[in-house]
Amino acid sequence: MFKKMTMMVVCFCLLFGMMAGNASAQRVIKVGMGDPIDSDQGAFATRFKEAVEGLSNGEIKVELFPGGALGAETEMLQNVRMGTLEVAIVAIGNMAPFVPQFAALSYPYLIETHYDAVKATTGYLGNYWNEISKEKGGFEILGWTYSNFRYVTNSRRPVCNLADLKDLKIRVPQNRVILAAFTAWGANPVPMAWAETFTALQQRVVDGQENPYIVNYTMNFHEVQNYITETHYQYSLQPMIIGVNTLANMDDETRAIITRAGIEAQQYGLLFQLLEAENAKQAMQAKGVQVCELEDEDEWRRIAMEKVWPQYYDFVGGKEVIDTMLKHLGK
Template identity: 30%
Template sequence: MKRTLIASGLLAIAAALIPSLAQAASPAYTLNVSSSLTVDDPMFKGLNQFKEQVEARSGGRIAVKLFPSSQLGPDEDVLEQARSGAGVAVLVDGGRLAPFVKEFGILGAPYVVDSYDEMRKLVTSPLLETWNQKLRAASGHQILSFNWYQGERHLLTMKPVSKPADLAGVRMRTPGAPVWLETVRGLGATPTPMPWAEVYSALQMQAIDAAEAQHPATYGSRLFEVIKHVTKTHHIYLITGLVGSKAWFDKLPADLQTIVREESLKAGDTASKATNDSLANYEKLMREKGVKITEVDVAPFVASTAAVYDKLGYGELRKQVNATLGKK
């Protein structure tokens, strides 16, 4: 009789534990994070940290899965998935958010800041948080953080470049957002919109003549095999944000919302430091591959791209940005 009672009791305890064990084994929320970059890019140091810390701090309630090299599709497609409420997030620049909230485009405007520190100050300011709230209302996106620095963008060409006139008639790959198109025009080239994944073959087949990018992406995509020159124009300090779905984010309990945003900011700083620490080595590696890397006087490029702000209606907004940065 005693054995029967003990066995019955153990069975009851086991039955009570099974649902909780199943719940612990199965996350309540899943976030699929997409990037066009390869796993060798410094950004992935931050993305891996984000995954580890969110899963740890949430006690396994959130599972984070990373998808490099555009495995979930082009960035624009992932942004559309986020709009529909899917549990996805993607590292994107401000230009891709500008169709929803125009202000974001200025983050990718030429020479808007003079250093990474200035960009970090801007993207963690109350000004950017007001843009985030506009974005939530306008498109249903949620910014987790916008401090993922990928490096300064430079010119990637087959011929030497020292001034905007040298780019006349040069077909240069660009993302399709207006701020990128106008910036490339301002630099002196003919913009050719194209997904990043197609750039290598397009250069190889001479469908385009040039591109512009930051060192980690240039090296990660092996573009040193199909270009001869990197001209350091520093025309854009490429800052990106981890952008997901408002609907997905709003379903999270308040404590998990806090964890996701805090860890995204911390991971963005880790990724940014990794980027800054990597730049000199990328230059060394590309020189060893035969690429000529040249510093030039950027003043002509600053002057030739100055009109981008008025063309896109960013004149007044730039004053707000300068005020945020304490600049005249």
């Protein structure tokens, strides 16, 4: 009897040990992002998590860290390159210091429609960016977050034409091309870290900033901004990236799951944007924000192409980068 009980205890311990071992073997993938969970980035990351966990039958767990919980986007990008963070969603402006060609995607009035945005990130151009990323940045692109056009907000007056923009202090990201564009349009652009933006608007250190509707609403900019202008000079794109070595070190099945989940999240993210941007616009209007459509956007475009484009070919890796985009965008 004693021997039987002993054997049962031993078997139970072995079984428990095997179960514990399997539980601890569950792979965990951390995803960092700068924006909150109810943003475009959050929608993309949430769908990525659902897809990975579903396709792996729960054997791979995805943990999301929104709102800069793992640091600024530049820091997360560095950690992805080093392999200390598996995945991050990073705006193209923060990728350009590591891979200059990405600055081409911020060229004013190069991407002018949703169709352009999809063409610029899929097919030939999608592969083009991924190959450059692997070669120069040490990371691969799993998918793209589409965040729509960056609209200009401010607290001082309606901006319906270039004259209205004159001398307004507009917060812009650390991007030389966008800085030059706003200068050429007569504004007073102020490069500033994203984390400092809301406080700067609140304290009237700057008059305004520029971001898509969903970002503007989820960041509560309607609390400190009275006007929004529907400009179409730049389409906001934020790729989800993974380190080259991180992806290469995965087994074939895991790599296939991660890759497929990135594609599914990209498709979902585009639909989310198209549906939710209008909701965010209406919500901001309900909060009292006045919307203005540009009366002279052709002039904004002309100034950008004549005064800004030629100055920054070297900054984006050469004129051939812009020519490649124009060719494959059908322009």
